[in-house]
Amino acid sequence: MVGIEEVAALAGVSTATVSRALRGKDHVSAKAQKKVEDAAAELGYVASSSAATLATGRTQNIGVVLPYIDRWFFSVILEAIETELIDHGYDLTLYNLSGGEKQRKKIFDELLLRKRVDGVLAIAVNPTEAELANLNRMHKPIVGIGGPVKGARSITMDDVAAGKLATEHLLSLGHTRIGMIGGLPNADEEFGQPGLRYYGYAEAMKEAGLTINENWVAECDFTIPGAYVVAKQLFTDLRNAPSAVFCASDEMAFGAIMAAKDLGLEVPKDLSVVGIDDHNLSEFYGLSTISQKPAEQGRAAVKTLLDILALPNAEDHDNVEEKKEWPVKLVVRASTAKFAKR
Amino acid sequence: MVGIEEVAALAGVSTATVSRALRGKDHVSAKAQKKVEDAAAELGYVASSSAATLATGRTQNIGVVLPYIDRWFFSVILEAIETELIDHGYDLTLYNLSGGEKQRKKIFDELLLRKRVDGVLAIAVNPTEAELANLNRMHKPIVGIGGPVKGARSITMDDVAAGKLATEHLLSLGHTRIGMIGGLPNADEEFGQPGLRYYGYAEAMKEAGLTINENWVAECDFTIPGAYVVAKQLFTDLRNAPSAVFCASDEMAFGAIMAAKDLGLEVPKDLSVVGIDDHNLSEFYGLSTISQKPAEQGRAAVKTLLDILALPNAEDHDNVEEKKEWPVKLVVRASTAKFAKR
DNA sequence: CCGGCGGTTGTGAGCATCCACATTCTGCAA
DNA sequence: TTGCAGAATGTGGATGCTCACAACCGCCGG
Numbered sequence: 168m169v170g171i172e173e174v175a176a177l178a179g180v181s182t183a184t185v186s187r188a189l190r191g192k193d194h195v196s197a198k199a200q201k202k203v204e205d206a207a208a209e210l211g212y213v214a215s216s217s218a219a220t221l222a223t224g225r226t227q228n229i230g231v232v233l234p235y236i237d238r239w240f241f242s243v244i245l246e247a248i249e250t251e252l253i254d255h256g257y258d259l260t261l262y263n264l265s266g267g268e269k270q271r272k273k274i275f276d277e278l279l280l281r282k283r284v285d286g287v288l289a290i291a292v293n294p295t296e297a298e299l300a301n302l303n304r305m306h307k308p309i310v311g312i313g314g315p316v317k318g319a320r321s322i323t324m325d326d327v328a329a330g331k332l333a334t335e336h337l338l339s340l341g342h343t344r345i346g347m348i349g350g351l352p353n354a355d356e357e358f359g360q361p362g363l364r365y366y367g368y369a370e371a372m373k374e375a376g377l378t379i380n381e382n383w384v385a386e387c388d389f390t391i392p393g394a395y396v397v398a399k400q401l402f403t404d405l406r407n408a409p410s411a412v413f414c415a416s417d418e419m420a421f422g423a424i425m426a427a428k429d430l431g432l433e434v435p436k437d438l439s440v441v442g443i444d445d446h447n448l449s450e451f452y453g454l455s456t457i458s459q460k461p462a463e464q465g466r467a468a469v470k471t472l473l474d475i476l477a478l479p480n481a482e483d484h485d486n487v488e489e490k491k492e493w494p495v496k497l498v499v500r501a502s503t504a505k506f507a508k509r
Numbered sequence: 510m511v512g513i514e515e516v517a518a519l520a521g522v523s524t525a526t527v528s529r530a531l532r533g534k535d536h537v538s539a540k541a542q543k544k545v546e547d548a549a550a551e552l553g554y555v556a557s558s559s560a561a562t563l564a565t566g567r568t569q570n571i572g573v574v575l576p577y578i579d580r581w582f583f584s585v586i587l588e589a590i591e592t593e594l595i596d597h598g599y600d601l602t603l604y605n606l607s608g609g610e611k612q613r614k615k616i617f618d619e620l621l622l623r624k625r626v627d628g629v630l631a632i633a634v635n636p637t638e639a640e641l642a643n644l645n646r647m648h649k650p651i652v653g654i655g656g657p658v659k660g661a662r663s664i665t666m667d668d669v670a671a672g673k674l675a676t677e678h679l680l681s682l683g684h685t686r687i688g689m690i691g692g693l694p695n696a697d698e699e700f701g702q703p704g705l706r707y708y709g710y711a712e713a714m715k716e717a718g719l720t721i722n723e724n725w726v727a728e729c730d731f732t733i734p735g736a737y738v739v740a741k742q743l744f745t746d747l748r749n750a751p752s753a754v755f756c757a758s759d760e761m762a763f764g765a766i767m768a769a770k771d772l773g774l775e776v777p778k779d780l781s782v783v784g785i786d787d788h789n790l791s792e793f794y795g796l797s798t799i800s801q802k803p804a805e806q807g808r809a810a811v812k813t814l815l816d817i818l819a820l821p822n823a824e825d826h827d828n829v830e831e832k833k834e835w836p837v838k839l840v841v842r843a844s845t846a847k848f849a850k851r
Numbered sequence: 852c853c854g855g856c857g858g859t860t861g862t863g864a865g866c867a868t869c870c871a872c873a874t875t876c877t878g879c880a881a
Numbered sequence: 882t883t884g885c886a887g888a889a890t891g892t893g894g895a896t897g898c899t900c901a902c903a904a905c906c907g908c909c910g911g
Contacts, residue, residue, distance in 0.1 A: 213619065
């Protein structure tokens with residue numbers, strides 16, 4: 168296995184010079200630079216990252232923790248993060264929580280601590296106090312996306328505002344019989360993520376002087392089939408159905424649209440539908456939605472994290488709570504229209 | 510930063526004993542084991558993986574290379590692989606090729622070589638000769654999934670057989686006017702991945718004594734909107750449309766079904782549709798399809814790779830070409846029915 | 852002609868662990 | 882009591898790189 172000494176010998180310089188030359192550091196003459204590069208190429212030398220890590224304390228590796236991979240938001244954000252990190256010469260180590268509590272414990276208690284990552288990106292993951300304490304003890308910066316991380320920087324869309332904006336869009340079209348499909352607030356958690364979009368909906372309704380008809384609000388998981396089932400329920404009795412529905416995600420909106428079609432309803436003539444996400448299929452479905460651009464969020468989070476890592480003194484790594492609200496934007500397409508009497 | 514020496518001091522033993530105890534090696538008395546464990550817990554000690562790697566040559570980390578993340582097959586397989594690896598105490602470093610040629614070069618020429626991974630899982634990626642030579646020089650085992658890797662072990666479904674099976678299903682129902690939507694053989698590559706399923710279709714048609722009507726074969730990318738567009742084209746002239754269509758992936762089949770519905774055709778009464786994948790939405794759509802269980806493929810690939818790594822002598826790592834055909838199975842649902850005159 | 856300056860190069864000491872080997876201990880049989 | 886086997890423990894490299902520092906080089910001005 169070819170090491171730095173062989174390269175040094177072949178190039179006729181010391182190992183220190185090889186190290187400097189190969190990492191583009193100053194204080195290397197053009198001549199030495201060339202000799203080293205040639206020697207390295209000839210021998211096919213690539214520095215061992217573990218030795219470099221041991222010597223510098225830097226791994227050039229970022230840990231990404233997320234609850235799912237097989238979902239639109241997560242896979243898009245992950246792809247963007249990966250590309251951005253590679254661009255900056257970082258590797259990305261994946262920690263997926265979908266394997267249950269045991270897996271989560273292993274990840275937080277062992278894997279993230281064995282000094283393998285310079286920092287952590289937590290996507291829609293809320294570490295517990297203990298988990299966070301561990302990470303902080305290592306002075307590893309954390310940046311959250313899609314959900315705030317206590318005591319850390321994070322980049323998140325304002326879910327309440329998004330729900331409100333979507334609902335207001337329906338209100339502005341003259342709808343008053345507005346339903347909602349999505350995650351509802353959970354009595355257990357005081358202010359859990361899934362319920363936030365509902366609060367936005369409720370707020371908009373209240374400000375418009377409307378009361379919420381509990382029969383028009385349906386809870387389901389964030390999938391097409393889940394929403395399809397409850398939507399059919401919701402729209403079956405046409406005399407008593409909402410004229411518009413706000414879905415907490417685009418995939419749910421797709422399910423709602425399919426249910427409406429299967430019941431013979433036309434969208435948007437008989438029913439307006441609005442979602443949240445701007446999924447890559449939303450344009451195809453003509454879905455009006457709230458765009459949240461996860462790829463850009465991911466890139467911004469990487470930038471934030473790398474900026475922190477670039478700070479010279481390690482104490483600055485220690486996490487400062489700092490939420491950055493990600494802007495949301497209404498995208499109007501063909502699934503919403505003015506209210507018209509049926 | 511607490512190291513092995515602090516633990517040794519607190520436990521009152523040598524660093525070697527700490528090392529042995531914490532890794533569950535033999536030759537440690539129960540008493541010493543306990544003292545070490547207590548000391549480690551008290552200090553919150555976790556071994557530095559870079560130092561361990563430097564000393565042992567083992568990284569406990571697997572590199573996974575894939576072309577996309579944001580696609581059903583890839584995200585499902587990735588999630589399965591990650592869980593399986595974590596279970597075995599391995600980390601997973603992600604290398605996504607979607608960032609273009611430059612990114613690909615960087616990954617193969619630098620990242621995979623800096624001794625950061627013990628092995629590589631290549632998902633639907635065909636490394637070039639040069640790329641493979643690099644990896645072989647490092648004696649890093651590679652296992653391919655979803656596409657053979659020259660000179661390496663791989664686990665792949667037989668695409669030709671899958672296409673044939675799907676088409677034969679339609680033939681068995683009495684259809685003779687059978688179209689296909691999907692990737693077509695490319696004149697450039699002699700036997701490229703996207704065309705394989707077409708060959709299966711062609712083979713089945715030929716064996717049934719039928720000729721392929723070029724107007725019923727449409728090429729498009731592997732997405733719902735892509736298939737929707739060409740399907741509409743295909744079905745518009747009802748007098749001259751196929752009575753059944755084989756789609757090279759389930760997502761394409763969804764697009765075809767939507768197009769049919771929008772044209773007023775009923776599936777399966779007016780049109781039978783069969784796909785390949787058994788996507789997690791296929792049950793919802795009632796799609797008949799060929800199941801290929803990517804999660805299981807992923808787990809099998811991890812097992813193969815870890816088995817190779819467990820071999821005592823490194824020469825055995827050197828890659829042996831060995832293709833394992835993954836079994837495919839027809840899953841009949843509600844999108845296919847007996848041919849009936851329109 | 853010499854001192855000094857700026858930039859280049861080499862030296863040696865870490866970095867935190869594991870491994871082979873040497874040493875010490877334990878209990879039991881002779 | 883002694884010897885001995887086998888297990889438990891400790892010692893001293895070795896791993897491959899980077900960094901701080903010291904030494905060196907050539908050139909210019911005094």
